[in-house]
Amino acid sequence: xxxxxxxxxxxxxxxxxxxxxxxxxxxxxxxxxxxxxxxxxxxxxxxxxxxxxxxxxxxxxxxxxxxxxxxxxxxxxxxxxxxxxxxxxxxxxxxxxxxxxxxxxxxxxxxxxxxxxxxxxxxxxxxxxxxxxxxxxxxxxxxxxxxxxxxxxxxxxxxxxxxxxxxxxxxxxxxxxxxxxxxxxxxxxxxxxxxxxxxxxxxxxxxxxxxxxxxxxxxxxxxxxxxxxxxxxxxxxxxxxxxxxxxxxxxxxxxxxxxxxxxxxxxxxxxxxxxxxxxxxxxxxxxxxxxx
Ligand code: ADP
Numbered sequence: 001x002x003x004x005x006x007x008x009x010x011x012x013x014x015x016x017x018x019x020x021x022x023x024x025x026x027x028x029x030x031x032x033x034x035x036x037x038x039x040x041x042x043x044x045x046x047x048x049x050x051x052x053x054x055x056x057x058x059x060x061x062x063x064x065x066x067x068x069x070x071x072x073x074x075x076x077x078x079x080x081x082x083x084x085x086x087x088x089x090x091x092x093x094x095x096x097x098x099x100x101x102x103x104x105x106x107x108x109x110x111x112x113x114x115x116x117x118x119x120x121x122x123x124x125x126x127x128x129x130x131x132x133x134x135x136x137x138x139x140x141x142x143x144x145x146x147x148x149x150x151x152x153x154x155x156x157x158x159x160x161x162x163x164x165x166x167x168x169x170x171x172x173x174x175x176x177x178x179x180x181x182x183x184x185x186x187x188x189x190x191x192x193x194x195x196x197x198x199x200x201x202x203x204x205x206x207x208x209x210x211x212x213x214x215x216x217x218x219x220x221x222x223x224x225x226x227x228x229x230x231x232x233x234x235x236x237x238x239x240x241x242x243x244x245x246x247x248x249x250x251x252x253x254x255x256x257x258x259x260x261x262x263x264x265x266x267x268x269x270x271x272x273x274x275x276x277x278x279x280x281x282x283x284x285x286x287x288x289x290x291x292x
Contacts (some may be wrong), residue, residue, distance in 0.1 A: 041227040045088055045242070049081035056081075084239070091243040095226070098151065098250045106148040106255060109278045112204055113142055115149065116175055119156045123164060131170040134160070138177035145204050145275040151251045152275070158244040159208040159271045165238040167212035167268065180205045180274060203258075207272040214265040223261060224249040248273075 056074045064070040113136075120134050127134050145152070156175075163173040182201035215223070215230055222228045227242040229235040235242060252259055255275055263269035 038226055041242075042088075042092060045227070046085060049084045052081050053078055084236075084241075087239065088241045088243075091241045091247065094154070094247055095243060095250065098247065098254065102250055102254045104254070106146060106151070108146070108148060109144040110147040110149050110152050111142075111144055112152070112177060112206060112275070113138055115153050116156055116177070116206070119153060119160055120175065122157070123160055126161070127164050127173065130164060130167075132164055132167060133172045134164075135172055135174045136177075137174060139179065142177055142179070142204055143202065143277040143279055145255075146278045147255050147275060148251075151254070155248050155251050155273060156206065156208075158248050159206075159273070162240075162244060162271070163208050163210035163212070163269075165240065166234075167210035171211035173211075174207075174209045176207045176209065178205045178207070179203070179277075182274070182276065202277040203274045204277055205272055205274050207270050209268065209270040211268040214267055214269055215261070215263040216265055217263075220261050220263065224259070 056078050060071065060074055064074065116136060116138075120136060124134060160173065160175060167173060180203045182203045219228075219230050223230075224245045226246040229240065229242050232242070248259060251257075252273065252275075257276065258274040260272045260274075261269065262272075
């Protein structure tokens with residue numbers, strides 16, 4: 001599917017050299033199609049709660065005008081629908097902001113354990129509502145990673161929040177931090193020192209493990225697509241927007257990080273994030289100690 005950019009004008013001829021600009025229109029069409037699908041999906045996701053809101057407003061103005069009990073009930077549903085729209089708009093804005101600066105590598109240094117402590121504290125109530133215990137396992141010392149603090153917090157927050165949403169009630173969700181050699185996870189852009197050592201870039205790995213129903217293998221490659229859900233009704237019922245993992249993927253692209261997903265149906269899933277460490281600091285050899 002390689003065609004001239006513009007078939008009408010004759011290509012410029014310089015001596016015997018012919019310059020022809022070629023474009024892969026298959027890739028171009030595919031990206032246009034993806035954009036169109038994205039807009040259609042986003043509009044559909046917004047239209048559903050919006051229609052419901054409009055319907056309730058009409059009912060409150062008409063048939064249920066004097067029914068105080070109905071007012072309470074309907075207002076509570078309307079609040080849920082408006083919250084769903086707000087979550088969706090927030091996620092759409094996050095996604096577009098992240099895409100805008102995806103090509104600018106982050107410059108800061110982030111303390112992963114500090115971020116995870118914050119995320120776990122913030123999600124404790126949500127976990128308790130499903131009788132889920134959140135556990136953090138980590139070595140005593142973890143080198144800082146190169147990154148943007150807010151964006152990495154969002155990565156951890158999305159993964160832990162998914163584990164809470166999709167795991168079985170009364171189970172454990174474990175966040176395990178460890179240190180990895182980048183070469184082991186196919187991370188090739190090594191720092192010069194690491195190259196001399198014949199090793200990949202040192203990475204910090206954060207694995208979020210649940211004891212949920214797991215995800216069938218066929219879904220795994222598509223999970224980070226926008227609006228891709230294994231069970232759309234379940235995702236919506238749990239307050240999902242279908243954008244969480246797409247946001248994770250884009251943030252990790254910017255951080256030159258990696259996401260791996262392992263899952264066994266009936267056993268559970270592990271989402272592991274690999275992030276380049278900011279320094280080649282000596283990595284402790286000790287076994288991970290339980291911190292919680
Ligand atoms: P959502 O808002 O629907 O949770 P995500 O992009 O975060 O959107 O996740 C996409 C889909 O991946 C979810 O709808 C769900 O089907 C599946 N998923 C994500 N995390 C898990 C998990 N820990 N266990 C099982 N399924 C998961």
